[in-house]
Amino acid sequence: PKCHRSSTKKNGLKRGLQSYKCTYCLHRWRASGHRTPDWRRYYRDWLFGRRTLSQLCSLLDISYPTLTAAFDRIDVPEGLQVEPPSHAINLLVDATFFGRDYGYLCFHDTRRVIWFREIKTEGVKHIRSGLRELQEAGIRIKSVTIDGRRGYYGVIRRMLGPVPIQMCLFHQKAIVRRYLTDRPKSPCGQELSALMKSLCDREHSDFIHAFYSLKERHRHFLEERNEHADYKHRAVRAAFTSLQDNLHSLFTCRDIPSLAIPPTINHLEGTFAHLKEKIKIHRGLRSQRKKRAIKFVLSSPPFL
Secondary structure: OOOOOOOEEEEEEEOOEEEEEEOOOOOEEEOOOOOOOOHHHHHHHHHHOOOOHHHHHHHHOOOHHHHHHHHHOOOOOOEEOOOOOOOOEEEEEEEEEEOOOEEEEEEEOOOOEEEEEEEOOOOHHHHHHHHHHHHHOOOOEEEEEEOOOOOHHHHHHHHHOOOOEEEOHHHHHHHHHHHHOOOOOOHHHHHHHHHHOOOOOOOHHHHHHHHHHHHHHOHHHHOOEOOOOOEOOHHHHHHHHHHHHHHHHHOHHHHOHHHOOOOOOHHHHHHHHHHHHHHHHOOOOOHHHHHHHHHHHHHOOOOO
């Protein structure tokens, strides 16, 4: 201070620099040197901390266009987000969409998103590309839990060999419920719906035996045809077909308990719920800014 006394105290931040004030002569000054603000820190404060842009402008003593231009320069790369761990991981695979225009395919290691990529539609070429990136980075995979998307099982088996694959139990229940509805009318559909409610609790050998017994008991009902020689109960048949096709991967987590394979992709679904909650707070963003916010949330460590 001009009075050369030591009676100073901090007086807030101005343009990202610490300001000071002398309590004796009231002289004010800033810390020497120019320091570029940590724009990612302030972007995180806006996205996660619910600070408004106006509050950040006042804090940094800058204009609104300057702040938004700085935020627009923040780059959030897609692809691999972590360093390869020393241990093998249980991989969860799922995608989430924002409207009909775009979405993000994500890989999760039960702790955080380790890889993501923007997609237009969910297809096997995207999961193939992601698995190849993980292999090139040296990440070892001990199991994969999927949502039953058609073609996923084949591409995982071709790329990862004998790695155990687990079908998400909740997704399988949702698939059957979509075919049968919440209140199936036929006795066959009602019995299958009741059986699915015990999927997570019943012994897998008992469940498989009950499934095939149910199918055999209603075999004539499932094979009924109309006057055009088409199957009459196609939705119920589709529910049986889906369950039968996935039986081999429904109980992988119980067959190999030593690997601690997640039976569902709930970790990833919870991440998606957290993501959409954060984006919903900042509704009205332009497309590119919304995508940047989505990628920033996906790339950030959990529990922010």
